[in-house]
Amino acid sequence: MAIFVTEKTRIVVQGITGSFGARHTQLSIDYGSQVVAGVTPGKGGQVFEHNGVKVPIFDTVADAVKQTGAQVSAVFVPPPFAGDAILEGVDAGLDLVVAITEGIPVRDMVRVKRAMAGRTTRLIGPNCPGVVTPGTGKNSHGGCRIGIAPGYIHRKGNVGIVSRSGTLTYEAVFQITSRGYGQSTCVGIGGDPVNGTSHVDVIKAFNADPETEAIIMIGEIGGTAEVEAARWIKANCKKPVAGFIAGATAPAGRRMGHAGAIVGGAEDTAAAKIAAFQDAGIEVAATPSDMAEALLRIWKR
Amino acid sequence: MNIHEYQAKALFEKFGVPCPKGVAVQTGDAFASALESIKPPCVVKSQIHAGGRGKGTFTDGFKGGVKLAKTREEAIDYARRMLGNTLVTKQTGPAGRKVQTIYFSEGCDIQKEYYLAILLDRASSRPVIIASTEGGVDIEEVAEKTPEKIAKVFVDPAVGLQPYQARQVAFSLGFGGDLFKQALKLLDSLYRMFWELDCAMVEVNPLITTTDGKLLALDAKVSFDDNALFRHPEIVALRDLNEEDPKEIEASKFSLSYIALDGNIACLVNGAGLAMSTMDIIKHYGGEPANFLDVGGGASKDQVEAAFKIILTDPNVKGILVNIFGGIMDCNVIATGVVAAARQLGLSIPLVVRLEGNNVEAGKKTLGESGLKLQSADSMADAAQKIVKLVA
Numbered sequence: 001m002a003i004f005v006t007e008k009t010r011i012v013v014q015g016i017t018g019s020f021g022a023r024h025t026q027l028s029i030d031y032g033s034q035v036v037a038g039v040t041p042g043k044g045g046q047v048f049e050h051n052g053v054k055v056p057i058f059d060t061v062a063d064a065v066k067q068t069g070a071q072v073s074a075v076f077v078p079p080p081f082a083g084d085a086i087l088e089g090v091d092a093g094l095d096l097v098v099a100i101t102e103g104i105p106v107r108d109m110v111r112v113k114r115a116m117a118g119r120t121t122r123l124i125g126p127n128c129p130g131v132v133t134p135g136t137g138k139n140s141h142g143g144c145r146i147g148i149a150p151g152y153i154h155r156k157g158n159v160g161i162v163s164r165s166g167t168l169t170y171e172a173v174f175q176i177t178s179r180g181y182g183q184s185t186c187v188g189i190g191g192d193p194v195n196g197t198s199h200v201d202v203i204k205a206f207n208a209d210p211e212t213e214a215i216i217m218i219g220e221i222g223g224t225a226e227v228e229a230a231r232w233i234k235a236n237c238k239k240p241v242a243g244f245i246a247g248a249t250a251p252a253g254r255r256m257g258h259a260g261a262i263v264g265g266a267e268d269t270a271a272a273k274i275a276a277f278q279d280a281g282i283e284v285a286a287t288p289s290d291m292a293e294a295l296l297r298i299w300k301r
Numbered sequence: 302m303n304i305h306e307y308q309a310k311a312l313f314e315k316f317g318v319p320c321p322k323g324v325a326v327q328t329g330d331a332f333a334s335a336l337e338s339i340k341p342p343c344v345v346k347s348q349i350h351a352g353g354r355g356k357g358t359f360t361d362g363f364k365g366g367v368k369l370a371k372t373r374e375e376a377i378d379y380a381r382r383m384l385g386n387t388l389v390t391k392q393t394g395p396a397g398r399k400v401q402t403i404y405f406s407e408g409c410d411i412q413k414e415y416y417l418a419i420l421l422d423r424a425s426s427r428p429v430i431i432a433s434t435e436g437g438v439d440i441e442e443v444a445e446k447t448p449e450k451i452a453k454v455f456v457d458p459a460v461g462l463q464p465y466q467a468r469q470v471a472f473s474l475g476f477g478g479d480l481f482k483q484a485l486k487l488l489d490s491l492y493r494m495f496w497e498l499d500c501a502m503v504e505v506n507p508l509i510t511t512t513d514g515k516l517l518a519l520d521a522k523v524s525f526d527d528n529a530l531f532r533h534p535e536i537v538a539l540r541d542l543n544e545e546d547p548k549e550i551e552a553s554k555f556s557l558s559y560i561a562l563d564g565n566i567a568c569l570v571n572g573a574g575l576a577m578s579t580m581d582i583i584k585h586y587g588g589e590p591a592n593f594l595d596v597g598g599g600a601s602k603d604q605v606e607a608a609f610k611i612i613l614t615d616p617n618v619k620g621i622l623v624n625i626f627g628g629i630m631d632c633n634v635i636a637t638g639v640v641a642a643a644r645q646l647g648l649s650i651p652l653v654v655r656l657e658g659n660n661v662e663a664g665k666k667t668l669g670e671s672g673l674k675l676q677s678a679d680s681m682a683d684a685a686q687k688i689v690k691l692v693a
Contacts, residue, residue, distance in 0.1 A: 027629065080531060105529035106421060107458075107499050113426045114458045148598065150628030150659060165574020166598065167626045171681070174626070174657065191573055194426045220574055223423045246578040249562075249590060253392075257558040257573025257595040259528065260423070265441070270581075287585050288578040289682035 002133040002185040003160065003205040003212070004096055004122070005072060005144040009133075012037040012070035012094075014077055014085045016048050016057060021076030024100075024148050026050045028074075031151035032135055032142040037064035039073075061092040074130065074146045075099040082126060083108035090121040098146045099125035099196070106259070109194040116196075123196025127258070129166035129188035140182075149173075149186065157182020159295065160206035162199055163218035164191045164258065168246060168288065172216050175292035184212040191258025193222070199229035207237050214240045214299040216291055217282070221247030222261045222268050227276040234280035242295035243277045244285040245270045302525045304539045305348045307404040309503075309521035316494040318487055318505075320518040323406040329384060332377050332403070339405040342371050345379040347388050348402035350544045352522070357390035359383070360397055366390065369408065376405065401543055409517060414507035415474055416440050417488075419495040421502075422455060428495060430454045430462075430488070432470045436507035462492040476516075483516040498536060499529030548611050555607040557596055564589025565619040566688055567612040569605070571596050571626065579624045582681050588689035591618050600630060605638030609646055620651040620692035622684055625658070632656045632664030640671040648673070651691035655684035 011028070015021040016038025029035050029050050037056055038048050044059030058064040061073065073094050077085040082101040089097040104126050116123060124131060130147015134140035134154035145151045153170060155177045163169040169188050176183060187202045189195055199217060206212040215237075219226035226245065233241055248270035250256045252263040263269055277284050285294035307325035314320065324335040325348065336343070347354055347366035354366035359382070366388045370376035380403045389397035414436035422429035432452045435443045444451055452473035454466045464485070471484035487508075495503050504522040511517060530537050542550060552559035558573065562580070566588045570576035573595045580590035592612065596604050612618060625635050639654060655678040656664045665677055676691075678684030 079528060103528045105499055105532075106501070106526045107496065107529060110421070110426055110428070110458045148629065153628065153658070163574065165572060165577075167570075167572025167628065168574035168578060170626050170628045170658070171575060193421060193423050218574070220577060225423075244578070246574050246581060249580045249584045250577060250593070251562065254560055256560065256577050256593055259526075261573060261577065265444075287582045287682055287685075288575070289582065289680050 001209050001211040003202070003209050004124070004185060004187065005131055005133050005146060007133065007135050007142055007144050008034065009072050009144045010034050010036045010068065010070045011144070011146055012039060012061060012064045012068070012073045014039045014061065014073050014075045014089065016040055016055070016076070017043055018076055018078070022048070024076065025055070027151065028145045029053050031145045032137065033145045036068040037070045039064050061088045061094070065092045065094065070094070072096040072146060073098065075101055075126070077101060079103040079105070083112045086112050086123060087115055090116055090119050094121050096122045096124065098128070098130050099123065100128060100130055100147050102127040104192070106194055109192065113194055113196070124187065125190040125195060127192045128190030128195070129169060131185065131187050132183070133185045134183055147188065149188070153177055154186070155182035158184055158211060158213040159216060160184050160209070160212040160214070161186040161216045161218070162189060162202040162206070164189055164220055164260070165218065165246065168218055171288055172218060172291045179292050179296065184209060191260050193260040199225050200232045203229050203233060203237065207239060212239065214295055215242070216295055217241055217243045218291070219243065219245045219273055220258070220261050221245070221250050221256065221263050221270050222258070224267045226273045227267060230276040230280040230282060233282060240295065240298045240300070241282045242285060242291060242298065243282040244288060244291050245273045245277070246288070302527055302530060302536070302540060303350045303544065304523055305350065305402060305541065306346065306521050307348055307402065308539045309523040310518070312494060312498070312523065313518055313521055317490040318494065318518055319516065320521065321407040321409050323404050325402050325404045327402050329381060332380050335405050336373050336376055339407055341373050341376050342369065342408040343376055344368070344406045344408060345370050345376055345383065346404040346406055347383045347400040348404050349388055349393070349398040349400060350541070351390050351392035351398060353390035353392050354388065357388045357393070360387040360389060366400070380405070398544065409509065409519065410512040412510040412512050414509050416443070416506050417491070417508045418502065418504040418506070419492060419500070425455055427458060428456045428492070430456065430466070430470055430492070432474055434474055436509070440506065456492065461496065462489060479514060480510060480516055487516060498533060499526045500524065501526045548614055552594070552611050555604050557594060557604060557608055557611070559611055560593040561615060562590050562592050564591045565617050566692055567591045567594070567615065567618045567621045568624065569594050569596060569608050569612065569621065570624045571598060571600050571630070575624065575626060579622065579681065582685040583622065583689065586685045586689045588685070588692065591615055598630070600635060602634060602638035602641065605635060606642040606645065609642035613646060618650065620688050621653070622688040623652070623654040624681060624684060625656050627656065627658035627661065627664070629659060631659055632661045633667055636664035636667040640667060640673060643673050643675070651688065652676070653678055653684050653688040653691065655679070655681060
């Protein structure tokens with residue numbers, strides 16, 4: 001099962017002809033993911049070719065959906081145009097839009113989020129590493145890789161991972177894989193203050209997914225999304241959850257790389273979030289090196 | 302990005318938010334002419350980005366970065382003592398900030414002080430207006446002790462601030478009659494500015510009523526969304542590099558995200574989350590991080606070199622921890638960059654490198670054969686323990 005995407009998911013890449021989008025489209029094709037279309041306005045009719053795979057390029061997402069049956073998009077469009085690209089994907093009726101773009105103005109995302117109210121499309125990101133559902137082949141080949149994560153570090157398995165940060169997600173994935181376990185799906189929800197899918201949305205999906213047996217939730221300073229997720233877990237989650245919060249040493253009022261990683265009020269601190277995790281029965285990793293071990297301490301296999 | 306009070310007030314004026322008349326000057330010989338248009342009694346205000354100016358102390362012992370001057374002579378005396386002097390407030394840290402601009406502001410007879418701010422509410426993904434009858438004080442404290450004295454109004458971005466919402470805010474502050482009308486106009490103007498200029502926050506603390514029945518923004522604190530600056534060149538022009546750490550400015554030229562901290566173990570990491578947790582794990586094992594440094598997802602050799610240079614300009618740094626999870630990027634490229642930078646800079650302090658990911662074996666080989674005095678680590682915990690021990 002996995003969540004949000006499977007090895008059969010048909011992907012359209014928005015911004016496929018830009019260098020960043022093109023590079024990661026190639027890596028997704030190499031991973032065995034079903035990249036069925038690209039969109040670059042004005043380049044409709046051209047073909048994106050990689051290792052014998054031919055991906056048709058369309059002018060609009062609506063055309064791509066109509067012609068190829070694409071269900072999910074990866075957005076690699078530059079920041080000034082990314083909000084527009086997300087809404088184009090929503091308007092074309094996609095199930096899921098994964099926005100990789102870093103640096104989208106907050107005001108644009110506030111408008112995008114408002115415009116998406118009542119629509120069925122899910123948004124993951126922006127400023128996120130994307131989603132990976134590992135495949136069954138060598139180095140998890142044949143899975144669905146949407147975004148910029150390294151596919152080969154994954155392994156098909158039963159741990160669901162959700163995080164705001166890219167490299168910290170890879171760290172957790174790598175720890176799980178090196179201990180001989182694997183992942184159902186890994187979701188990077190992004191480091192921006194206004195994003196689509198939240199921690200709790202992903203946790204709910206993992207809780208409902210029969211393939212996911214245990215969960216790692218990685219959070220950081222800023223906002224209160226991790227606290228909300230912890231409350232939901234305490235009341236509803238049937239599966240073991242391990243957690244880590246980055247930024248215990250971050251000074252208040254300074255933005256730590258991610259636009260969203262800034263301590264504003266008392267609830268935004270790492271200490272407050274760790275306390276909420278403990279209260280919810282989440283096994284807290286004391287250090288980022290301890291994420292897999294923390295899960296293995298409570299996951300009765 | 303932050304701006305000075307005098308710059309914020311110029312924007313207020315442009316958008317129709319009333320504030321006391323003021324003049325900003327950068328040199329001592331302009332004091333006299335400024336005081337021709339701003340007649341004392343007036344307020345002499347040091348312009349630095351940090352808050353708490355009024356209660357701050359200059360490094361030469363002079364107290365107060367904001368002073369009420371009754372006469373022209375007094376105003377000039379205060380301004381002379383402030384300009385070029387270094388002001389320490391609870392927000393500047395012990396080093397303080399050098400005052401390079403003085404703002405002379407018309408004196409007002411204050412009847413009552415209020416608090417007003419507009420910022421993003423993350424939970425609802427909407428702008429929120431925060432207003433309180435408790436102005437001129439620390440709003441965090443008001444929120445903690447008397448939350449009922451704070452009104453919050455959430456604005457739907459699809460339609461903007463509605464008149465009924467402005468009325469809600471004005472009623473919550475207890476305004477009636479002409480002040481009520483002035484409040485509605487001020488709120489509309491302030492929200493328009495917040496939205497149109499991509500502000501991260503506008504804060505008016507205090508907002509005041511005067512004895513002659515006027516509503517004025519006595520102070521102004523405005524910051525902008527860095528991601529939106531590309532569409533506001535007029536705002537970028539207001540950036541004051543004197544207010545920023547030179548190391549952070551240098552880092553931004555190489556697309557590095559760097560923030561100086563107080564410790565002695567420098568770190569160089571790819572990815573913001575990993576960089577933050579590298580700081581955390583150093584602290585966990587008893588060390589103190591000297592900085593946050595994110596070289597980004599696709600770090601190049603040049604960026605690694607630039608990062609090393611910036612790290613080493615901090616005299617407190619006694620050791621360096623490099624932590625790279627090379628998912629897509631080649632670990633050997635990073636290793637080559639580390640070796641080149643260490644050689645070029647004649648690195649003499651301990652260096653621990655933890656590499657993981659793509660082509661990691663080649664990367665470790667490059668490090669091992671470099672002849673440099675560095676230690677390799679297998680995990681973040683191993684790396685942190687090693688560097689903490691080396692600088693102890």
